[in-house]
Amino acid sequence: MNAHSQITSEKLALFHAQLEKNKSLPGPLMPTLHDAQHIFGYIPISIQKIISKELNESIAKINGVVTFYGNFSVTPRGKKTISVCLGTACYVRGSQNVLDTLKDDLHLADGETTKDGEITLQSTRCIGACGLAPVFSVGEHIYGNASVSKVKQVLKEMRQAVNETK
Ligand code: FES
Incomplete structure (x- = not known):
């Protein structure tokens, strides 16, 4: 794994802060996925689990959205x-x-x-x-x-x- 694709505690903290903000939105899932993709460069299953817990959505639904849209990726993307x-x-x-x-x-x-x-x-x-x-x-x-x-x-x-x- 490349340095820029590592899930650091700084990135996690940033992501959690965004997640908290997104919770007040009417449809928090898509903005949260965009934030995750932007912050980590990809949305691995470990991050999908956090989203699932925090937004009370099933992993199946989240994974379905992540794999459907070309904007999201479950593996690290290049620069x-x-x-x-x-x-x-x-x-x-x-x-x-x-x-x-x-x-x-x-x-x-x-x-x-x-x-x-x-x-x-x-x-x-x-x-x-x-x-x-x-x-x-x-x-x-x-x-x-x-x-x-x-x-x-x-x-x-x-x-x-x-x-x-x-
Ligand atoms: S088919 Fe429309 S941009 Fe390629």
């Missing part, structure tokens, strides 16, 4: 997430090729994270940018008209950026 849209418009314009290029280059399956904890690769459903199809994103940044050469260039730049911070 950066590369998402490739496999929605219809992107798929017919070749986004599977883009995803396969990333899988080969990073030696990752869909949903996995590099061993150094830097990059998570994931496919997504339509992200609402069909006019730019095929698209992939790195964090909040969306790349349109994606191609194999474009994604290789972006990967190269990401690696350079990582090396410069080491």
Whole structure:
């Protein structure tokens, strides 16, 4: 496990403070899950148990929500997430090729994270940018008209950026 994915007492304290605030909301579950994802980078079963107890919701329900939405993850995410849209418009314009290029280059399956904890690769459903199809994103940044050469260039730049911070 990478340092940034560890569940420290500081992160737990922050999470509990958010949880207490969320309890006063009409629907506290989704905000709490967003907080957990943001604070820990993922929502492991140990955190789901805390949420279950504090919000009086079943683990089955919480786990169902966590695994349904692409925004949440039960395993540690990398510092950066590369998402490739496999929605219809992107798929017919070749986004599977883009995803396969990333899988080969990073030696990752869909949903996995590099061993150094830097990059998570994931496919997504339509992200609402069909006019730019095929698209992939790195964090909040969306790349349109994606191609194999474009994604290789972006990967190269990401690696350079990582090396410069080491
Ligand atoms: S199908 Fe990819 S953005 Fe809509």
